[in-house]
Amino acid sequence: MIRSIFPLLAVLLGLPALLFTSCSEDDDELCIEITWYEDADGDGLGNADVTLSACEQPDGYVADDSDPNDTGGTSTPVSAFDDFNSAAVTVSFDGAEITLESNGLPNHTSPYWEETSPLYIEPVVAEALTPGRIGGDRSYTLTVPTAPELAASSTATGLGPIGIAVSGAPIFNDTEGPNRPLEEQTAETFDYAGAHNGPSGYHYHVEASDVPENTMLSHDDEKLIGIMSDGFLIYGRKCNSTGDHPTNLDVSGGHTSSTQHSEGEAFYHYHIINEYYLGTLIVLFGVDLQGTPNGIF
Structure with missing residues (x-):
């Protein structure tokens, strides 16, 4: 009642x-x-x-309704791994995980190769070279989820490898040491690929230059750059879904859209942010990771 x-x-x-x-x-x-x-x-x-x-x-x-990008673990397109240099990178799939193993040896020319290498060229961009040459007993292994997810909070990158490029060489951030951002003196050591040699071997910091010697690396286009340690792919400054520089990127250069690898399916990925860092240089990745980082060993 x-x-x-x-x-x-x-x-x-x-x-x-x-x-x-x-x-x-x-x-x-x-x-x-x-x-x-x-x-x-x-x-x-x-x-x-x-x-x-x-x-x-x-x-x-x-009860909260404030998520600007509620992406829930879309699988990384398998065809993207066809773009990786098979002579340097081995990709294996095991259930919910993908493992990349690389010897760090890129498949493009550089003045950092030994002069006896068929890939050696005289410097065309670098004004000075850091000590050491490409080669040696290097190895990089990264295991990531097949369907990486955005984390509750972003993670700052540290020194050392933060991703693996399609060439097989590692991707580094915008620092050259503890509390040492990239400076003009360091930039003078980059070859046309945006890389130089260091204690941890040959690695990339910035976007490749637009020079005739660059026949395969991304420069202001939609090419695949590589994969970051949180499992999300990173592409060049332009997006395949629009053919232009995307305007809806988050603070890390990420957004959800289709790419040339996804057959029309949208998934979260990064782009090189279309902003100049030093003069004409554009950093590959100088921001936080939006997923959960995994170690590169």
């Missing part, structure tokens, strides 16, 4: 009657439905465009 008078009381008091519904015939408590928002990527933030109304929190939904 008590339960049956609530709709009448709601009308008399001017309250929204839809809020007062019984959860079950045996439940004396009232059910007040609220709006829940889908949290596809599990970061605790919900998608304002996908909702459910329920008395209790449904699985996969949260």
Whole structure:
């Protein structure tokens, strides 16, 4: 009898009657439905465009509606790995994981090769060379999920490899040492590929130059650059989905769209951010990773 008078009381008091519904015939408590928002990527933030109304929190939904990019683990296109230099990089698939093993030896010319190498050329961009040459007993192994997800918070990159380029050489960030951002003196040691040699071997810092010697590396285009340690692919400054520089990138140069590798399916990936760092140089990746980083050993 008590339960049956609530709709009448709601009308008399001017309250929204839809809020007062019984959860079950045996439940004396009232059910007040609220709006829940889908949290596809599990970061605790919900998608304002996908909702459910329920008395209790449904699985996969949260009360927050502030997620600007609720991407939930779209698989990395397998065809992207066809772009990697097979002479340097071995790619293996094992269930929910992808492992890349590289010897770090790029498949393009550079003055950092030994002069006896068929890939050696005289410097065309570098004004000075760092000590050491390409070669030696190098190895880089990275294991990432086949469907990487955006993390609840971003992660700053550190010194050393933060990704593996399609050539097989590692990608570094915009620092040259502890609290040492790239400077003009360091930039003078980069070859046309945007790389130089260091204690950890030959590695890239910046986008390749637009010179005749550059026949395969990305320069202001949509080519695949490589894969970052959080499992997300990184492409050149332009996006295949529009043929131009994307305008909807997040702070790390990432967005969700299709690429030349995904057969029309949208997935999250990075781009080189179209901003100059030093003069005409553009850093490959000088921002935070938006996924969970994995070690490159």
